[in-house]
Amino acid sequence: MNPTELSAHGKSGVSRRAFLKGSGAAAAATALVHGPGLVAEETKPNVVSVGLNTITLDVNGKQQKVDVEPRTTLLEALRLGLNLTGAKPISVDGSSGGSTVLLGGKPVSANSILALECIGKPIVTVEGLGGNSTAISGEIAVGAIDPVCRAFVNHDASQCGFCTPGFVMAVKAFLAKNPKATEAQIREGLNGNLCRCGTYANVIPAVVDVVKGARNGS
Amino acid sequence: MAVEYTWPPRDQTSVLGGSHNKVDGTAKCTGAAKYSYDINPDQMLLARALGCPHAHCKIKSIDTSAASKVKGVHLARALKKPGDEIRWQGDLVAVVVGETEGAVAEGLAAIKGDYELLEVFVNEEDLKAAEAAKRADKSGGKVQLQNEPEDENKDFENQEIERLFKEAAVVVEGYYGIRAITHMCLEPHGSTCDWRDGKLTAHLSTQNVSGTAGQFAGPLKITTDDITVHCDYIGGGFGSKFSADSWGTKCAELSKELNRPVKLMLDRDLELKNAGNRPSGFANVKIGADDQGVITIWDSHHWSTGGFGGGSVPQDVMPYVIVPPNFRRRVTNVKTNTAAARAWRAPNHPQGSAMSQTAIDDVAAKLGLDSYDVFLRNLVNVKDRGDVYAEEMKIAAKLIDWKAKWHPHGKGPAQGSIVTGLGMAIHTWGGGGVPSGCLIKIHPDGGVESFAASQDLGTGTRTVIAIVLAETFGLPVSAIKVNIGSSKLPASSPSGGSITVASVSESHRHGGLDALAQMKKLVAEKLKVEADSLVAKDGRIRDKSDPSKGLSWKEACSLLGMNALEVKGRGAPSPKSKLSSSGVAGVQMAEVAVDRETGVVKMKKFVAVQDMGLVVNRKTAESQIYGAMIMGIAGALFEERILDPKTGAFLNAEIADYRLPRLGDIGELVVEIYEPDSERARGVIGLGEPPVISPGAAISNAVCNALGVRVGVLPLTPKQVLDTLKARKA
Numbered sequence: 036m037n038p039t040e041l042s043a044h045g046k047s048g049v050s051r052r053a054f055l056k057g058s059g060a061a062a063a064a065t066a067l068v069h070g071p072g073l074v075a076e077e078t079k080p081n082v083v084s085v086g087l088n089t090i091t092l093d094v095n096g097k098q099q100k101v102d103v104e105p106r107t108t109l110l111e112a113l114r115l116g117l118n119l120t121g122a123k124p125i126s127v128d129g130s131s132g133g134s135t136v137l138l139g140g141k142p143v144s145a146n147s148i149l150a151l152e153c154i155g156k157p158i159v160t161v162e163g164l165g166g167n168s169t170a171i172s173g174e175i176a177v178g179a180i181d182p183v184c185r186a187f188v189n190h191d192a193s194q195c196g197f198c199t200p201g202f203v204m205a206v207k208a209f210l211a212k213n214p215k216a217t218e219a220q221i222r223e224g225l226n227g228n229l230c231r232c233g234t235y236a237n238v239i240p241a242v243v244d245v246v247k248g249a250r251n252g253s
Numbered sequence: 254m255a256v257e258y259t260w261p262p263r264d265q266t267s268v269l270g271g272s273h274n275k276v277d278g279t280a281k282c283t284g285a286a287k288y289s290y291d292i293n294p295d296q297m298l299l300a301r302a303l304g305c306p307h308a309h310c311k312i313k314s315i316d317t318s319a320a321s322k323v324k325g326v327h328l329a330r331a332l333k334k335p336g337d338e339i340r341w342q343g344d345l346v347a348v349v350v351g352e353t354e355g356a357v358a359e360g361l362a363a364i365k366g367d368y369e370l371l372e373v374f375v376n377e378e379d380l381k382a383a384e385a386a387k388r389a390d391k392s393g394g395k396v397q398l399q400n401e402p403e404d405e406n407k408d409f410e411n412q413e414i415e416r417l418f419k420e421a422a423v424v425v426e427g428y429y430g431i432r433a434i435t436h437m438c439l440e441p442h443g444s445t446c447d448w449r450d451g452k453l454t455a456h457l458s459t460q461n462v463s464g465t466a467g468q469f470a471g472p473l474k475i476t477t478d479d480i481t482v483h484c485d486y487i488g489g490g491f492g493s494k495f496s497a498d499s500w501g502t503k504c505a506e507l508s509k510e511l512n513r514p515v516k517l518m519l520d521r522d523l524e525l526k527n528a529g530n531r532p533s534g535f536a537n538v539k540i541g542a543d544d545q546g547v548i549t550i551w552d553s554h555h556w557s558t559g560g561f562g563g564g565s566v567p568q569d570v571m572p573y574v575i576v577p578p579n580f581r582r583r584v585t586n587v588k589t590n591t592a593a594a595r596a597w598r599a600p601n602h603p604q605g606s607a608m609s610q611t612a613i614d615d616v617a618a619k620l621g622l623d624s625y626d627v628f629l630r631n632l633v634n635v636k637d638r639g640d641v642y643a644e645e646m647k648i649a650a651k652l653i654d655w656k657a658k659w660h661p662h663g664k665g666p667a668q669g670s671i672v673t674g675l676g677m678a679i680h681t682w683g684g685g686g687v688p689s690g691c692l693i694k695i696h697p698d699g700g701v702e703s704f705a706a707s708q709d710l711g712t713g714t715r716t717v718i719a720i721v722l723a724e725t726f727g728l729p730v731s732a733i734k735v736n737i738g739s740s741k742l743p744a745s746s747p748s749g750g751s752i753t754v755a756s757v758s759e760s761h762r763h764g765g766l767d768a769l770a771q772m773k774k775l776v777a778e779k780l781k782v783e784a785d786s787l788v789a790k791d792g793r794i795r796d797k798s799d800p801s802k803g804l805s806w807k808e809a810c811s812l813l814g815m816n817a818l819e820v821k822g823r824g825a826p827s828p829k830s831k832l833s834s835s836g837v838a839g840v841q842m843a844e845v846a847v848d849r850e851t852g853v854v855k856m857k858k859f860v861a862v863q864d865m866g867l868v869v870n871r872k873t874a875e876s877q878i879y880g881a882m883i884m885g886i887a888g889a890l891f892e893e894r895i896l897d898p899k900t901g902a903f904l905n906a907e908i909a910d911y912r913l914p915r916l917g918d919i920g921e922l923v924v925e926i927y928e929p930d931s932e933r934a935r936g937v938i939g940l941g942e943p944p945v946i947s948p949g950a951a952i953s954n955a956v957c958n959a960l961g962v963r964v965g966v967l968p969l970t971p972k973q974v975l976d977t978l979k980a981r982k983a
């Protein structure tokens with residue numbers, strides 16, 4: 036066992052994982068001073084502004100106001116503050132990829148970053164891919180939703196679907212970096228996302244299809 | 254006109270058996286699908302539970318006073334009283350409800366527990382230690398011998414078994430096993446409960462929408478008519494989500510008490526510690542066979558744990574599928590300080606397979622025979638569907654190129670430290686339908702709706718229902734509006750044991766055909782023709798041979814007048830039903846590469862050939878098989894519950910520590926659905942379980958074929974492989 040995990044409810048050795056699980060304000064205070072872009076000074080290590088603050092986040096191209104505490108993760112702000120529930124809480128530390136969103140164009144696990152750290156940076160969630168419709172339909176018109184979502188649907192790359200939004204966002208980020216990815220590169224490059232139902236065999240051809248489609252200009 | 258309840262022949266279908274996208278695929282892939290975890294009613298409070306840090310102890314006290322005072326915490330409460338015994342690490346001892354995740358976490362951290370530690374036992378693999386700790390309990394077995402004792406020979410059983418082993422051309426003895434794993438549903442167990450005006454809506458992550466509503470009634474002191482269980486989407490269940498669970502009803506009670514909606518989902522570690530694990534299985538096996546590898550005598554003793562209450566892999570899965578005429582099997586149950594096991598996809602079959610079809614492969618190894626030939630010859634020892642296995646083996650062998658790639662165990666060419674190997678296994682499952690109601694509505698304007706409580710675990714329940722009704726009414730799949738996921742809808746079966754697809758196909762086809770008969774009657778009266786001469790096809794109810802004679806679906810529906818036609822689907826499939834049946838075979842073959850220096854096993858190619866009666870949706874059926882193969886790879890190579898032998902602590906109860914395959918680990922997967930007319934004629938049979946059974950044995954056999962040494966216990970982690978190789982050298 037990770038020794039710090041044992042003491043998650045104890046006094047010392049609070050790991051980042053335990054911290055992000057929110058185990059204690061003391062832990063939050065200590066960790067926050069080292070967080071990027073935050074106000075606490077090295078000389079006042081235990082001072083942190085507690086309580087709710089209203090901040091503005093740039094989510095899916097809209098400036099959205101949300102109440103957060105200093106310890107609120109981006110995931111909590113999205114899911115509970117803005118009711119954008121596409122990103123999922125699956126692991127405590129981002130190791131499932133289930134909460135993947137794009138922050139400043141780069142993939143991050145929304146549960147391992149604080150909402151405060153995201154002020155001023157564009158955030159794209161799965162809901163921002165243009166397909167936020169609850170319509171139940173098997174046929175999707177080209178252009179109706181993002182090509183990655185569309186390829187996932189066409190290749191049945193979701194079973195229970197709980198991992199799928201995170202997977203879609205990871206693929207989005209991966210293809211932005213590797214628009215001409217080969218199948219071998221796809222198998223190499225998409226190992227940050229966990230799927231318990233076993234959709235990997237469907238994800239691979241879905242991603243191959245997106246690459247092909249982009250090449251054909253569709 | 255008597256309605257004949259059948260499926261159309263293959264060449265007369267329009268959508269049945271085709272490859273269709275899931276009707277809810279877009280919702281799932283765009284984040285629009287709402288799971289229980291995602292339901293956020295106004296004014297909702299968050300709740301989290303605290304797990305006991307010890308695997309076996311008595312509660313002295315649980316002090317929640319400091320937690321209650323944390324800013325943002327509304328309630329902190331012990332779930333156990335002084336004197337209560339805790340029997341596994343993570344059992345829930347307290348709950349905190351608050352405004353934010355942070356406040357709740359701070360509250361949980363402020364709870365002080367005082368415990369009196371008790372003796373812990375968790376290492377069930379060590380049977381001697383289990384016996385010494387008085388945790389082992391012989392729970393029976395069975396002996397079957399062809400010969401009968403001539404007289405009152407009390408020792409006949411031993412003597413006869415000894416004789417059979419003496420007569421055998423070859424005797425193989427081995428130790429095999431598979432460690433306990435967890436369900437690891439990515440959406441943990443839990444609910445969002447909303448108590449309003451004396452009524453409860455429980456958004457519960459459940460495989461059992463119909464069956465769980467009543468479980469809230471007692472604790473909330475109401476009757477089931479005031480309860481709605483709702484579950485549009487569930488993030489994994491795999492057999493672990495049939496009950497509302499203590500934390501489910503607790504969440505509802507808290508909502509009632511605080512008069513606010515409350516969300517209580519288990520944290521990942523508590524999910525793994527409490528909410529679902531699959532029993533391990535370990536076995537000593539002795540087999541006698543003739544010189545062709547046909548097994549003549551089997552003698553095994555297996556043991557495993559189903560948790561603190563004991564229980565075990567039952568005796569009847571040993572040996573698995575291939576059962577010789579003479580056998581003796583014994584079982585011992587071991588009690589460990591772990592949570593009670595829950596049904597896990599194809600309960601007990603994966604363990605039975607991993608503990609016995611490996612041993613059968615060792616017969617081939619010892620005789621220097623081709624494993625394929627030995628499995629094929631042993632089909633004489635298979636009770637049902639021997640011919641299907643033989644056909645499926647042929648197809649699988651072709652797909653993996655068995656003949657060209659085969660080499661005797663341990664005799665393949667090595668490339669540096671890398672050796673490759675082939676292995677196979679065969680399996681069986683039921684998958685028949687059970688009573689499951691539905692209501693079908695046809696509106697005068699042509700709209701079609703269906704209603705059934707049911708649930709979709711990822712198999713595509715909505716899509717299956719839509720295809721069945723679309724085929725029945727001659728409409729496109731998109732024309733059918735399927736409603737599932739609420740306990741207020743007609744009662745359906747739970748989804749487990751692969752019964753859902755057969756159940757809903759049976760009831761919806763049955764109700765659909767009854768509804769169609771009424772529609773045909775209306776059209777026949779209008780057109781002054783015989784109802785028997787009509788078919789529903791291409792959006793029309795029209796003459797069988799003259800498509801121009803008939804009415805469009807819409808025109809036909811307008812004959813209904815003011816009210817919608819409502820028809821109930823039959824609940825129970827009869828044993829004579831032509832719509833569904835039970836019982837499948839299935840063959841899998843694996844090709845692996847093993848690095849003798851690092852112990853790493855890599856999947857190269859993995860082939861599954863699977864029958865399932867009549868295929869409703871080819872696309873989702875294939876996905877089920879792919880998914881099962883990947884889950885099987887997980888159990889074969891990666892996942893295991895790791896417990897500290899001294900403290901019983903669950904050491905890898907977070908995703909970062911609990912190894913599962915990732916996208917790059919699966920190699921090339923090939924799926925072939927075996928659906929000749931003879932199988933199709935059997936009607937719909939469930940599919941989720943069977944393909945998850947064979948991977949353990951097939952992959953273990955491939956590794957053994959590569960190395961020439963059996964790595965007895967799954968998962969075949971690098972450490973297991975290297976330890977086995979080292980022991981062999983020593």
Ligand code: FES
Binds near residue numbers: 193229
């Ligand atoms: S689809 Fe269920 S976890 Fe990926």
